Amino acid sequence: MDIAGTEELKRTPLHAAHLRAGARMVPFGGWDMPVQYAGVRAEHTAVRERAGVFDVSHMGEFRLTGPGALAFLQHVTTNDVSKLKPGRAHYNWLPNEAGGLVDDIYVYRVADEEFLLVVNASNIAKDWAHLQSQLPSSGVEMIDESAATALLAVQGPQAEALLQGVTDVDLGAQKKNAYFQASMFGLPVWLARTGYTGEDGFEVFAASEHAERLWDGLLALGIVPAGLGARDTLRLEAGFPLYGHEFSDSIHPLSSGYGWVVKDKLHLGHEHIRLPSTQKLIGLRLERVPVREGYPVKLGGVVVGHVTSGTSSPTLGYPIAAALVEAHAAHAEQFAVEVRGRDHEATRVEMPFYKRL
Amino acid sequence: MSTPTDRQYASSHEWIKEDGDVSVVGITDFAQDQLGDVVYVELPEVGRVVSAGETVAVVESVKTASDIYAPASGEITEVNDALSASPEKINEGALDGGWLFKMRVDTLSSELMDAASYEAANG
Structure with missing residues (x-):
């Protein structure tokens, strides 16, 4: 078997804390990140049944301020940012001019004329260049706060109860996608009731220099450190797309069934995104053999x-997969996936594969 | 990491150990630890004749699929059928109960290492 080596990689403010927690580190989008601590399954189960914490400080944060910030975001994103009130957040897309996606992002409205964008780690430089190229000559200031910002995702059914004990805000009163200032372990943070696991939870934005104290405090509460391995199995069970897999510069994003992210407004690339997609993203279930990115999907x-x-x-205890197939084939029930030269039966199932009741 | 001295090791993290007139092959403790939770194992057909270095099996963790290379030329004589129902046996005991297959060895790979060399290479 092959085991990848290491290269010159960026580190989050929690790098040393990960090593102390026994993490196995792997390269991910140019970063040295924890893929697992105790094991993917144990971490996955902890998030589904109790609570886990992920270091997602590698993700990028851009702050936009000024009287032109809203109009600018309306131009460069597909969702309707004008509907977002201060203290609320939503999922959004950065379309390119040809109808693909530069990135999928989260937008947080801090105030009338102030927004925070959270972008995928591997796309920080690309997104920044893209947004700069669209920026008007005045009225909007954009700052890259990625390096100065730590981001922790506390996820799981016990997240609210555990965090309540160390936070000064009534968390029960905060709805999904709420975004608010708080004090946690006495440190200034911003919290968002958001996540990428299919569970309830909060994402914690803090200054990088506070990251270790927050992390150590959360672990002391019994919250389980969880790595990128569990983050990927959790998000796939929950049916969440991941940029670079279900989305890219060239995949038509409406293939994903996330059409609600595109609102009726003029934006960059709008004439292309509205065209029907010739491909569709479907969910597959296999009996035994796991299937991986790139494996061919066959019909007849x-x-x-x-x-x-x-x-x-x-x-669920069985292999699951998302697959991009030609639209005409997307309603078939039985497919085959070719694994190492042999076809294995795959049954189409609805996504999400898993939903908390 | 446990690296017993009663067998030989490949740089690609397989071990091979004589067992009567055949040899047993598995992956190392280091390899199972790197892989994490093993969820699926694909084993060769009994009777298949393989060359040293050829891909003969696949071990899949939650994260990834890893090819297993034959540490010797020869013929596959038996596979560990228990792994199809319980692939986690590889995590529980990569060096014993989680063995992959047995083979009648014609020629060992010329690049096998002893335990000390394998440990030094993966310390």
Whole structure:
């Protein structure tokens, strides 16, 4: 078997804390990140049943301020940012001019004329250049706060109860996608009731120099450190797309079934994004053999697409996959996935594969 | 990491150990630890004749699929059928109960290491 080596990689403010917690570090989008601590399954189960914490400080944060900030975001994103009140956040897309996605992002409205964008780690430089190229000559100031910002995701059914004991804000009163200032362990933070696991939870924005004290405090509460491995199995079970897999510069984003992210407004690339997608993202279930990104998906012996993400689902106990297939084939029930030269039956199932009741 | 001295090791993290007139092959403790939770194992057909270095099996963790290379030329004589129902046996005991297959060895790979060299390479 092959085990990857290491290269010159960026580190989050929690790098030393990960090593202390026994993490296995791997390169991810140019960063040296924890893929697992105790093990993917144990961490996955902790998040589904109790609470886990992820270091997502590698993600990028851009702050936009000024009288032109809203109009600028309306131009460069597909969702309707004018509907976002201060103290609220939403999922959004950065379209390119050809109808693909530069990135999928989260937008937080801090105040009438102030917004925070959270972007994928591997896309920070690309997103920054793209946004700079669209920036008007006046009225909007954009600052890259990625290096100065730590971001922790506390996820799981016990997240609220555990965090309540160390936070000065009534968390029960905060709805999904709320974004608010708080004090946690006596440190200034911003919290958002958001996540990427299919569970309830909060994301904690803090200055990088406070990251270790927050992390150590959360672990002392019994919150389990969880790595990128569990983050990927959790998000795939919950049916969340991941940039670079289900989305890219060239994949038509409406193939994902996330059409609600595109609102009726004029924005960059709007004439292309509104065209019907010739591909569709579907969910597949296999009996035994896990399937991975890139494996061919067949219908009646003919290749109609490929797997975009696949894993063995820790919650469900069988392999699951997302696959991008030709739209005409997307309603079939039985497919085959070619694994190392052999076809294995795959049944189409609805996504999300898992939903908390 | 446990690296017993009763067998030989490949740089690609397989071990091979004589067992009567055949040899047993598995992955190392280091390898199972790196892989994490093993969820699926694909084993060769009994009777298949393989060359040293050829891909003969696949071990899949939650995260990834890893090829297993034959540490010797020869013929596959038996596979560990228990792994199809319980692939986690590899995590529980990569060096014993989690063995992958047995083979009748014609020629060992010329690049095998002893335990000390393997440990030095993966310290």
